[in-house]
Amino acid sequence: xxxxxxxxxxxxxxxxxxxxxxxxxxDDIAPVGALHAYFLRASVAHGRITALDLDxxxxxxxxxxxxxxxxxxxxxxxxxxxxxxxxxxxxxxxAAPERPILARDHVRHVGEAVAMIVADDLxxxxxxxxxxxxxxxDLPVHVDLAIGGHAIHADAPENLAFDWGLGxxxxxxxxxxxxxxxxxxEVFDNRVIVNAMEPRGCFAETEDGRLHLAFNGQGVWGAxxxxxxxxxxxxxxxxxxxxxxxxxxxxxxxxxxxxxxxVFAALALGRPVRWMSERTEAMLSDxxxxxxxxxxxxxxxxxxxxxxxxxxxxxxxGAYNSQFAQVIQTDLFAKVLMGTYDVQxxxxxxxxxxxxxxxxxxYRGAGRPEAIxxxxxxxxxxxxxxxxxxxxxxxxxxxxxxxxxxKTVSGVTYDVGDFARVLSRVGQEADRDGFxxxxxxxxxxxxxxxxxxxxxxxxxxxDPAETTSVEFTExxxxxxxxxQSNGQxxxxxxxxxxxxxxxxxxxxxxxxxxDSDRIATGGGTGGSRSVTVQNTxxxxxxxxxxxxxxxxxxxxxTVDPAAVSFDDERFRITGSNLTPSMLEVAEMARKAGRDDxxxxxxxxxxxxxxxxxxxHVTEIExxxxxxxxxxxxxxxxxxxGNLINxxxxxxxxxxxxxxxxxxxxxxxxxxxENGQLLTASFMDYGMPRADDVPMIGFxxxxxxxxxxxxxxxxxxxxxxxGALAAISNAVIDALWDVGVREVDMxxxxxxxxxxxxxxxxxxxxx
Numbered sequence: 196x197x198x199x200x201x202x203x204x205x206x207x208x209x210x211x212x213x214x215x216x217x218x219x220x221x222d223d224i225a226p227v228g229a230l231h232a233y234f235l236r237a238s239v240a241h242g243r244i245t246a247l248d249l250d251x252x253x254x255x256x257x258x259x260x261x262x263x264x265x266x267x268x269x270x271x272x273x274x275x276x277x278x279x280x281x282x283x284x285x286x287x288x289x290a291a292p293e294r295p296i297l298a299r300d301h302v303r304h305v306g307e308a309v310a311m312i313v314a315d316d317l318x319x320x321x322x323x324x325x326x327x328x329x330x331x332x333d334l335p336v337h338v339d340l341a342i343g344g345h346a347i348h349a350d351a352p353e354n355l356a357f358d359w360g361l362g363x364x365x366x367x368x369x370x371x372x373x374x375x376x377x378x379x380x381e382v383f384d385n386r387v388i389v390n391a392m393e394p395r396g397c398f399a400e401t402e403d404g405r406l407h408l409a410f411n412g413q414g415v416w417g418a419x420x421x422x423x424x425x426x427x428x429x430x431x432x433x434x435x436x437x438x439x440x441x442x443x444x445x446x447x448x449x450x451x452x453x454x455x456x457x458v459f460a461a462l463a464l465g466r467p468v469r470w471m472s473e474r475t476e477a478m479l480s481d482x483x484x485x486x487x488x489x490x491x492x493x494x495x496x497x498x499x500x501x502x503x504x505x506x507x508x509x510x511x512x513g514a515y516n517s518q519f520a521q522v523i524q525t526d527l528f529a530k531v532l533m534g535t536y537d538v539q540x541x542x543x544x545x546x547x548x549x550x551x552x553x554x555x556x557x558y559r560g561a562g563r564p565e566a567i568x569x570x571x572x573x574x575x576x577x578x579x580x581x582x583x584x585x586x587x588x589x590x591x592x593x594x595x596x597x598x599x600x601x602k603t604v605s606g607v608t609y610d611v612g613d614f615a616r617v618l619s620r621v622g623q624e625a626d627r628d629g630f631x632x633x634x635x636x637x638x639x640x641x642x643x644x645x646x647x648x649x650x651x652x653x654x655x656x657x658d659p660a661e662t663t664s665v666e667f668t669e670x671x672x673x674x675x676x677x678x679q680s681n682g683q684x685x686x687x688x689x690x691x692x693x694x695x696x697x698x699x700x701x702x703x704x705x706x707x708x709x710d711s712d713r714i715a716t717g718g719g720t721g722g723s724r725s726v727t728v729q730n731t732x733x734x735x736x737x738x739x740x741x742x743x744x745x746x747x748x749x750x751x752x753t754v755d756p757a758a759v760s761f762d763d764e765r766f767r768i769t770g771s772n773l774t775p776s777m778l779e780v781a782e783m784a785r786k787a788g789r790d791d792x793x794x795x796x797x798x799x800x801x802x803x804x805x806x807x808x809x810x811h812v813t814e815i816e817x818x819x820x821x822x823x824x825x826x827x828x829x830x831x832x833x834x835x836g837n838l839i840n841x842x843x844x845x846x847x848x849x850x851x852x853x854x855x856x857x858x859x860x861x862x863x864x865x866x867x868e869n870g871q872l873l874t875a876s877f878m879d880y881g882m883p884r885a886d887d888v889p890m891i892g893f894x895x896x897x898x899x900x901x902x903x904x905x906x907x908x909x910x911x912x913x914x915x916x917g918a919l920a921a922i923s924n925a926v927i928d929a930l931w932d933v934g935v936r937e938v939d940m941x942x943x944x945x946x947x948x949x950x951x952x953x954x955x956x957x958x959x960x961x
Contacts, residue, residue, distance in 0.1 A: 397454045483552075683725065
């Protein structure tokens with residue numbers, strides 16, 4: 196059965212409780228009387244622990260427990276946190292040094308948790324932390340984005356985490372060597388701190404002999420598996436829940452040390468224990484995003500068609516492998532290596548390095564923004580170097596509709612796309628023809644104006660399998676989902692979609708998520724998977740319901756099952772005036788004692804992922820006297836396939852664009868040579884503000900995906916994937932006329948002003 200959402204812009208039902216302060220976040224629901232956990236963290240970036248004395252802290256009134264790594268080991272807790280490794284170019288696996296739940300023997304980044312104090316209240320716990328004797332012999336600190344330096348881990352020589360490659364290296368070098376035109380550049384992708392509105396937090400308690408962990412993550416099943424593994428628990432004795440979550444962006448999608456410690460305390464004390472990160476603590480301990488530098492080469496023939504692409508990347512892992520870190524800048528990056536361009540000769544080499552900084556992992560887009568940023572910067576660089584129009588250069592190299600399905604050089608098969616149509620539409624929406632007049636108007640005021648284009652494509656990732664269950668109640672229906680909302684509007688879109696398919700009023704549908712007791716399996720939220728995968732499972736569940744209800748009606752009315760049909764709102768029976776709604780059939784089943792008909796479930800697995808794509812065009816204005824940058828216009832045309840709720844899709848794009856704009860213009864995590872984070876508060880770290888962001892124009896051009904029955908393509912990360920290069924290309928476009936050829940994100944006033952002065956000095960000396 197193929198059905199489609201009705202594409203209505205329904206406002207989010209959850210917003211009412213969020214905006215009126217009635218959201219239920221993890222810090223709101225901690226049990227009354229729960230003890231407070233606090234973590235003593237390393238104040239130096241690298242050193243050997245020579246003394247750790249907890250006795251004075253343990254003796255302090257109001258303190259119930261003080262724990263270090265040795266205590267966890269003594270209690271048979273598996274202290275090493277797992278990670279995913281990739282295969283090196285020589286066939287070996289990437290380095291996997293131990294990442295302990297609490298530091299043992301060494302500390303390797305500022306903010307690494309060394310000990311946990313559990314006390315009656317937070318202030319007592321903080322005071323007790325001051326009584327802990329912690330002595331660390333300093334070791335050399337490695338923070339440079341380069342191979343080598345003093346080894347952070349004994350089993351990672353030269354601080355090399357992995358050396359990964361994809362493609363035909365020899366063929367790529369040969370194509371570049373014989374190409375008519377070759378363009379090379381080094382592209383830096385700055386480190387950012389995620390800064391979700393709600394910092395990480397959790398509480399743990401025992402309920403009737405079972406463990407319950409509540410935390411603000413992006414899914415519960417991975418956390419449950421981790422607890423079973425680390426503590427040797429029976430899965431039946433573990434419950435994990437996610438309440439309302441105030442932003443995740445990938446950062447909350449992986450394992451961290453603190454929940455393990457809180458669980459240990461709750462089990463050891465037999466009392467509930469809570470922990471909530473403070474903002475500076477979060478900046479020191481949350482996984483960061485991006486942080487890589489790439490040497491890229493694009494080669495063209497005489498007709499300006501790309502004949503080869505080569506990139507060599509150094510990616511920062513931080514002090515340890517976070518859960519998915521090695522995969523982000525290798526496999527996930529490679530999914531969109533060649534973007535929307537018809538190129539079959541390419542080679543990608545990526546080396547991950549360990550540094551004495553916070554670990555790095557997934558951040559909105561997870562590898563895809565990094566790949567598109569480099570490629571689209573290079574397309575603009577090539578256009579300027581070759582003296583061709585950047586829009587025409589892209590269109591000349593697009594994969595064309597007749598080539599689909601198209602297998603890319605990285606082995607991914609795109610199903611559909613009409614990139615030229617989207618590009619044409621964004622040119623109209625952005626008033627490309629009027630840019631010259633706007634540029635002249637800016638010049639008349641002494642300002643520099645630039646226009647930037649990025650054409651992106653994204654490979655939607657995450658778990659391809661999902662389950663939906665629907666339970667009929669006296670008040671309506673419950674839909675159980677395996678994803679986890681972090682603010683995306685799932686409660687609205689899942690209820691809306693089920694209502695579209697069944698005729699059940701949306702206000703009589705309640706979405707149930709984030710509870711491992713109530714939902715047996717789930718893939719969580721990440722990689723823009725949620726709506727596409729979850730709603731495909733909902734379609735399958737609706738099929739199960741229709742079949743079961745049709746058989747029940749046929750039996751009740753003594754007709755052939757083939758005489759019963761369903762039209763998305765009501766059942767019809769040939770030769771009968773009976774037209775019950777789905778809720779009415781459920782009530783009939785309840786009265787007949789058929790409780791087996793009140794709960795239905797289906798699990799699906801998608802064979803392929805969708806490939807949202809689109810074009811971002813931005814115009815920026817620069818004051819050359821101060822370097823101040825204004826993002827003046829921003830236009831997006833996306834191909835998300837069929838939309839269920841255009842308003843929510845637009846909201847996701849807006850949020851993604853702002854996060855990309857933040858990285859491009861204001862955000863940068865800076866460490867000094869000793870590994871101290873210099874941007875550990877909002878006084879120092881430049882979060883984008885409302886006045887940094889223009890109105891964002893949003894339109895769509897639809898080519899329905901062939902890889903799911905709804906024809907949808909995920910949209911959650913697309914805004915960020917397109918924003919980085921669009922803004923960067925606009926900045927270079929504006930500065931080109933004053934001799935600036937290169938400047939890196941973030942485009943702060945000082946950095947832009949300095950680039951202008953350097954160009955002036957160079958020209959004066961010429």
